[in-house]
Ligand code: ADP
């Protein structure tokens with residue numbers, strides 16, 4: 407029995423034309439595999455320049471402005487969402503009764519949205535838990551329409567809310583799956599459908615706690631949903647359909663001549679995703695590793711292109727280029743804890759990172775200090791004020807005695823990361839990277855080599871970020 411999981415991103419379901427194209431891809435896959443499970447994102451932006459929003463963004467923005475007391479944005483958002491989804495229904499679903507039924511389901515979900523936003527406005531605040539309930543509505547609408555569109559091309563399909571079987575922690579907005587109950591429930595819910603020849607169309611992005619409260623897996627989390635479902639069902643392959651020809655040597659918005667990478671190892675892909683390649687959610691690879699499930703990133707709008715294959719053994723991903731790809735994370739802050747009091751005093755690093763953890767901030771990168779007397783790390787820029795406040799409170803006494811300096815922050819920073827399995831074993835790679843940056847007079851403020859040793863990260867000034875990406879990209883071989 408062969409089973410493939412096909413995930414479609416926001417642009418692949420961005421409008422009626424995209425949904426029809428996606429339905430064709432699914433129809434083809436159904437002829438090649440015994441079983442197919444589809445995972446969908448919310449509707450994103452289509453190629454039409456009049457299309458101005460992505461559904462998840464609009465849902466979240468409306469909820470936040472409702473919390474700020476705005477009573478006009480969410481009714482307006484409802485109208486925009488109704489127009490977008492109804493237009494997609496008209497363009498994709500052949501049968502009039504089906505159109506009517508799915509249209510009513512969309513209206514019901516949108517009434518729920520308006521009611522949730524109305525409560526948020528009355529309360530004057532929106533909790534992470536409420537944001538998750540609201541944000542997940544986009545996938546719930548998209549799954550219903552996509553299932554209808556698939557039926558319209560002659561394939562039996564049923565929409566499923568992943569809240570029924572992806573069971574997660576209650577860390578709202580970035581929940582992680584509890585694989586035991588998730589596996590059990592996914593098998594129980596999906597296998598009977600698959601055996602009956604029905605293609606399940608599962609909502610990406612969302613799950614629920616053990617007690618049934620809706621959660622989300624973090625922005626871009628539909629990729630992660632697909633690999634959770636694939637791991638639970640022990641799938642043979644995952645196909646991640648997006649709007650570019652696979653994983654490219656750099657973000658095409660920064661490097662227009664970036665090229666498709668044919669094969670990547672799971673480790674390389676994890677580093678790329680973690681360090682900013684938004685083509686896959688950073689957690690996507692983890693559930694697939696244990697079960698050796700390959701993943702292919704493909705372009706919905708160029709389906710004959712082979713895209714990128716992600717494999718679990720490095721000998722299957724040969725490369726004649728040591729640096730395979732380069733990524734960037736913009737909008738980060740570099741923090742430095744320094745002072746004479748750091749030298750030889752145990753526990754300062756521990757206290758520093760405990761203080762950061764109390765602010766619920768994840769540290770993106772820790773750099774080797776150039777002098778013994780400082781600890782340098784990088785966090786998302788938005789978290790900088792609370793981290794500085796917490797560190798200043800933690801080291802108040804040491805600062806009063808002059809043993810630790812006031813926390814230094816460098817707010818206009820970016821992380822550039824070069825990725826490739828050969829980086830650790832090939833002499834001179836970092837030298838070449840620094841020379842390339844030096845030739846452009848780009849200063850490197852800190853360096854870190856990832857624990858997996860297939861990545862090297864550098865901090866540069868934010869206003870030189872794109873140039874730095876292009877300079878390092880020139881080192882990837884054609
Ligand atoms: P989807 O909605 O299909 O999940 P995303 O917008 O989340 O799509 O991810 C695809 C986008 O990721 C591409 O359109 C591209 O702009 C961006 N991207 C950034 N870095 C890379 C990279 N290295 N390779 C491919 N795409 C990248």
Ligand code: ASP
Pocket residue numbers: 415416447448462463544610611624625626627628629
């Ligand atoms: N719709 C969600 C988001 O925009 C999840 C996804 O697209 O992967 O973040």
Ligand code: MG
Pocket residue numbers: 415626629684685686687
């Ligand atoms: Mg995505």
